[in-house]
Amino acid sequence: MAANATARPVRGATGIVRLALFAFLLTGTAQAQEQVTPAQVKALKEEIEEINEWLSEAEEDRSELEQTLARTEKEISRLTRERRELQDRRRQQARELEALEQQEKDLDQNLQEQRSALKQQLRGAWMEGQAPAIKVLLNEANPQEIARTMTYYEYLSGDNLQRLETFNNTLAELETTRQRKLEAQAEVVRLEKEAEQRHQALQARKATREKTLASLEQDIAARQNQRSSLEADRERLEKLLKEVEEAIANIPSPTETEPFSKRRGGLAWPAEGRLVAAFGGSMAQGHLRRNGILVNTxxxxxIKAVHYGRVVFSNWLRGFGMMTIIDHGEGYMTLYGHSSSLLTSPGDWVRAGETIALAGRTGGTTDPAVYFELRHNGKPQNPTGWLKRR
Structure with a gap:
């Protein structure tokens, strides 16, 4: 979508993946590491130095609006992730608070039962006290009766002490539980306040994004037409995918699950929503055909991975916004664009159905959507033939 769709910005976008994949090669499995030679590492380091030099020059060429948009959308991604984590912590704290409240209720009921039993026993002891033990000794009862009665008094006294001790222990435990409950309530309030602050900051960033996006769209409209913008975005993506394929050419393919090629017609959709743009649909007044599908959500x-694989790209790409690319082996890759927040990093292994991102409107879309693309040996495939019918 940028105005100056030159070779430089294309190389810059693909250069990002080299940086990510360099870290991926250094931190991957032992099997992958064994295939990385010193010469490859040296070549990658030289490429990184060259890319860093290019990035310094390219930043001067990129428009200020594009830089602002990229920074804002990355900030939105970070804030969304933090808010999600806070919400998870708050739910966990709420469950702990619920457990403490139930414990408090049980202890209070237990305490009431102990108090009632203790009162009843003390009342009985008091009633028996109207004829104290000394009177029993003075009675004319036989010695066996005297011994049995005195034993009863001793047992009654010991039982009272035990009940009092149990009562005091329960009372102390109840007080501790109530204190923990107050602390848990305070933590819930704190987490709610912090989550609200993140929410307000997120809304402010989104407002900034909308303003920046509007200005950027005006700038793009003034400098070039839709066809040249889409062609530049597609060229940038093609070069990115080529860089990815070259970088992972010697990395072992995933083997822990059923091969991707066996999953035709059985893949779950990457997100819930309505299909609004089909594969092969017309773009740019009929000059281009769509290489993927668009799902409004x-x-x-x-956004969930459709199959087991390894993340090879997780970053912002002009025209597609926050994007994730997953390598599934056998030459198959899937692409997920327009995310609001990326939840994985290059090198992460993901399972089928695992959440990898959250849907959004990055990359220039006006409505929340997911762009999904499927490639085999670099060539776009119709995803709907691989996804489950619905």
């Missing part, structure tokens, strides 16, 4: 809806 809810803001921050979960």
């Amino acid at each position: 809810e803001e921050e809806a979960e």
